[in-house]
């Protein structure tokens with residue numbers, strides 16, 4: 001099954017070939033500034049675009065109870081009106097009061113260094129275009145719905161917001177240590193496809209799960225995928241596929257655990273990970289703690 005969030009840039013391709021293989025990037029990068037941010041041009045959205053956003057939002061909102069973590073459910077209304085693509089500056093006005101973050105428009109996927117640099121400044125890059133009605137169930141690259149609905153609500157959570165900034169700062173360090181691929185896996189298995197264990201059972205916090213119609217049920221309820229306890233080094237050597245539902249997920253017990261696990265200097269972590277074999281997604285190694293799907 002295809003997930004509806006596919007981030008070709010995880011293959012570390014150069015900005016000019018973002019997306020699938022050598023497909024040109026979809027956005028209009030000519031309007032981007034040096035830091036890859038661009039103004040959100042509200043006039044460019046058609047009524048069909050607003051209708052697509054309204055339909056995607058309504059479908060996901062209905063699914064959240066029992067599947068999305070409570071911090072996400074509590075914050076999703078901060079996106080504003082559910083029936084039109086919101087103005088990024090309106091959300092930033094609320095977000096900056098909550099955690100000092102703001103969202104900035106970008107034409108689409110941007111190079112890793114630029115991405116890390118924006119996160120380190122508490123600026124979250126939000127793609128400014130939306131998928132076509134034909135792509136309602138699956139879009140190759142992250143669009144405004146994935147970035148807003150998937151990523152922005154948890155930026156209102158102070159601990160998760162601190163983790164996201166630390167991730168950006170860490171990414172800049174990782175770039176200098178040629179460890180971007182290891183950090184990409186950390187992003188993938190936490191920010192994009194992370195699960196959290198709660199007294200009520202497993203819940204989703206990853207944006208790629210929360211913005212996906214099908215993967216939200218798959219990740220939390222299906223008996224198919226493996227779900228193992230968060231382990232930083234194990235996660236950094238676990239491969240992933242970027243255009244299908246995940247075969248394996250990692251489970252944290254709190255955002256605090258995630259922040260604390262990434263506080264130490266990663267230099268020895270990168271060295272240790274590089275000495276261990278890569279693992280296919282969905283494999284459980286001896287002694288690893290597995291989680292059962294939510295009831």
Ligand SMILES: C[C@H](O)[C@H](O)[C@H]1CNc2nc(N)[nH]c(=O)c2N1
Nearest residue numbers: 009010108109110112115125184
């Ligand atoms: C850092 C990580 O590897 C990841 O692929 C980055 C790269 N560039 C990006 N660019 C945008 N606009 N949005 C993203 O989520 C990402 N992800």
Ligand SMILES: N[C@@H](Cc1ccccc1)C(=O)O
Nearest residue numbers: 166167170262263264265266
């Ligand atoms: N603390 C890590 C960087 C990092 C922080 C948070 C998330 C990811 C990476 C280091 O110093 O290398």
Ligand SMILES: [Fe+2]
Nearest residue numbers: 142192207208
């Ligand atoms: Fe994303």
